[in-house]
Amino acid sequence: MTRIAHEKLTALIVRKLVLAGLSAEHAGMVAASLVHADARGVHSHGALRVEYYAERISKGGTNPAPRFVVERRAPAAAVFDGDNGAGHVAAFEAMEVAIEIAREQGVAAVGVRRIGHSGALSFFVEQAARQGLVALSMCQSDPMAVPYGGAEPYYGTNPIAFAAPGEGDDRMMLDMATTVQAWGKVLNARIRGEAIPPDWAVDASGAPTTDADAVRALLPIAGPKGYGLMMMVDVLAGMLLGLPFGKHVSSMYHDLSAGRELGQLHLVIDPAAFTDARAFRCRVSQAMRELSASIPAAGVERVLYPGEDCVLRERESKRLGVEVDDAVLAYLESEVIHRNAYAGKDPFAR
Numbered sequence: 001m002t003r004i005a006h007e008k009l010t011a012l013i014v015r016k017l018v019l020a021g022l023s024a025e026h027a028g029m030v031a032a033s034l035v036h037a038d039a040r041g042v043h044s045h046g047a048l049r050v051e052y053y054a055e056r057i058s059k060g061g062t063n064p065a066p067r068f069v070v071e072r073r074a075p076a077a078a079v080f081d082g083d084n085g086a087g088h089v090a091a092f093e094a095m096e097v098a099i100e101i102a103r104e105q106g107v108a109a110v111g112v113r114r115i116g117h118s119g120a121l122s123f124f125v126e127q128a129a130r131q132g133l134v135a136l137s138m139c140q141s142d143p144m145a146v147p148y149g150g151a152e153p154y155y156g157t158n159p160i161a162f163a164a165p166g167e168g169d170d171r172m173m174l175d176m177a178t179t180v181q182a183w184g185k186v187l188n189a190r191i192r193g194e195a196i197p198p199d200w201a202v203d204a205s206g207a208p209t210t211d212a213d214a215v216r217a218l219l220p221i222a223g224p225k226g227y228g229l230m231m232m233v234d235v236l237a238g239m240l241l242g243l244p245f246g247k248h249v250s251s252m253y254h255d256l257s258a259g260r261e262l263g264q265l266h267l268v269i270d271p272a273a274f275t276d277a278r279a280f281r282c283r284v285s286q287a288m289r290e291l292s293a294s295i296p297a298a299g300v301e302r303v304l305y306p307g308e309d310c311v312l313r314e315r316e317s318k319r320l321g322v323e324v325d326d327a328v329l330a331y332l333e334s335e336v337i338h339r340n341a342y343a344g345k346d347p348f349a350r
């Protein structure tokens with residue numbers, strides 16, 4: 001890993017995405033999301049993804065000039081059509097719409113349909129929390145997780161993110177996939193020849209496995225509870241928006257020349273519609289302080305409030321530069337746009 005300045009990493013990502021065919025404006029917005037993820041230590045959704053995005057843009061699977069259409073279907077509900085542009089850009093613009101509606105109506109539900117991969121969802125809920133709003137966002141992803149008790153993938157890693165603003169820059173956040181671990185972590189174990197814990201994934205027969213090479217699907221978090229959450233995300237971010245759902249959701253790698261048609265849902269609440277907004281923010285900050293001061297379990301240095309691990313890494317990145325994998329940095333600094341590494345790839349193949 002190498003640490004580099006935020007601005008330098010941003011410029012490298014923008015350059016590569018523009019070379020692949022994205023406009024400078026959209027490339028800048030995608031880069032902001034990726035650098036946000038890397039700065040928070042969420043490398044699975046940072047600069048590591050640029051080469052995949054570059055291949056997809058080059059092959060036509062990401063619309064470089066999408067026509068976004070917003071339809072206000074009810075006072076607090078809107079549908080945002082992303083025209084299969086970069087998911088980060090569409091989800092950001094759709095969150096701006098949700099923020100505006102929530103300010104006006106107290107609450108907002110904005111469905112984002114027909115988009116590409118939108119990266120780390122913390123980016124969007126933070127966007128609303130910075131403006132004093134509570135936000136929830138969730139999205140579909142390609143089918144890689146078994147249903148509880150099943151042997152073949154049905155749902156994606158369908159992530160959920162939440163943010164609540166406290167005083168000043170305080171905020172509590174949750175941003176998680178609904179699988180125990182991201183696929184990238186199984187891949188890392190495979191590359192290193194290491195075993196994985198038995199609760200991460202299953203083999204072709206649906207049996208839990210510690211052999212990273214034998215993995216054919218990921219397990220939902222907390223058994224039937226994570227399975228239920230995946231279902232919830234698929235209903236809210238897919239079925240509700242008339243999109244392919246469950247195992248019909250497009251694969252990340254199958255056809256890089258076609259749009260992904262993914263769905264995402266943003267829910268935004270203006271605390272002022274329910275309570276005194278200042279008092280609400282004070283309560284959030286109070287809970288953060290109380291959690292930080294609560295007695296740690298044996299062997300734990302300090303209890304962190306939800307999301308504090310990322311905040312600590314973000315502060316370190318601001319001070320020392322953002323950590324990037326050396327191979328990713330070498331690619332970003334090279335003149336290569338992409339190496340045809342992703343099209344047609346079976347994510348579970350060895």
Ligand code: NAI
Nearest residue numbers: 118119120121141157159174175176177304305306307309
């Ligand atoms: P994770 O397991 O690293 O973290 C989950 C949550 O736990 C985070 O909110 C984190 O801040 C919190 N946390 C971790 N340790 C903590 C501690 N000691 N105290 C308090 N809170 C703590 O996250 P995961 O599940 O690996 O997801 C990574 C990213 O992948 C997310 O940004 C998610 O949005 C993204 N993702 C995106 C997908 C897409 O298709 N766009 C699909 C799946 C995931």
